[in-house]
Amino acid sequence: MVSIELDPVLAAAEALRLAGRWDVALTLLAVAEATSDADRLALTMAAAETEVDASFWREGVDPRGALDRAAALLDTAAAGHDGEAALAETGWRLDYLRMRGDYNAALHARDVSAGVALDDWAERLRASAPDSRLAGWAAFFGGVIADNLLSAPAIAHERYIFARSAAETSGDELLESYALRHLGDHAHTAGDLDQARAAWERSTSSRERLGFVPGTVAQRLNLAELRLADGDGPGAAALAADVARAVRAMSLPAGLASAADEVAARARETR
DSSP states (O other): BBOOOOOHHHHHHHHEEEEEHHHHHHHHHOOOOOOOHHHHHHHHHHHHHHHHHHHHSTTTTTTTTHHHHHHHHHHHHHTOOOOOHHHHHHHHHHHHHHHHHHHHHHHHHHHHGGGHHHHHHHHHHHHHHHSHHHHHHHHHHHHHHHHHHHHHHHHHHHHHHHHHHHHHHOOOOHHHHOOOOOOHHHHHHHHHHHHHHHHHHHHHHHHHHHHHHOOOOOOOOHHHHHHHHHHHHHHHHHHOOOOHHHHHTTOOOOHHHHHHHHHHHHHHOOO
16 A cells, blocks of 8 residues: 555545546555545545546446445444534535436436436435535536436526536636536527637636546537537537547547537538
8 A cells, every 4th residue: 555645645536537537546546545434434435436427427337336335434434423524524425426326327328217316316415515515516416417317408507507606606616617518508509609608618718727638528529519600610620520539539428429520520511
C-alpha cells in the first residue's frame, strides 16, 4: 500500500474521474492506505461514485458491488455511533448514488417503466438533502428522469432551473454546467438558438476549465449543431468529426459517435 495523505488521493481520483480515466481512478483508490475506518469509508465512497459515473458513460459497468461495499462500511460505522451527522450525510450520498446507478441502467436499457419509481426517489432525495447544493444535484437527476424516462419536459425544465439556482448559490460549477446543458437542450428544441448558444457555450467553457473531458466532448457536439444551424457546414462537419474521433478513442457510448457522424453527414450536405 502507498502511505500518503488521504485528501490529495481523493482530489486526484476526482480529477481522474472527471477526465474519464475511471480505471486509473479506481486503481489509485484501491492502493491508497486507509489509516482509520473513516478513511476507509471515504475511499470506498469515492470508488462507488467513480463506478457510478463510469456506468453512465460505458454500458456494461455495474456499480452495485462498490455501492454494497460502501453500505457495509457505513453500517459498521453507524453501529459505533462515530460522527452521526457526517454519517447521515454519507448515507444520503450513498442513496443518491444508488438512484443514479439505477437511472443509468434504466437509460441504457430504455426501460421507461422504471421512471415513476426513480422520479419519486429523486424527489425524496431533494426533500431530504443535507444542503441546498446536494438538493440541486437531486433535482437535476430528477430532471433527466422526467425528460428521458417520463417524457415530461415541463417538469424537467423546472428541476433544471432549481439545479441551476442551487449551483449558483453554492458555487458548484459542475452542477451548473449540467443544468445549463439541459436548459440549452430545451431552448434548442423550442427554436431559441440564442438562448441555447448562451447556455451551451457557458456549459462547455465550465467543463473545459474543470477538466471534465467526456462532458466537454458531448457539449462540442451541441456546438456543432449550432454551427450547422448558422449555416456553417464546414465548421460543423469538422467539429462533429473531432467529436466522433474523441468518442471512439475514449470508448464513450457508441450512440454519441453515431450522433456525431450524423451531424457531420448533414453538415457536408450543406456545403
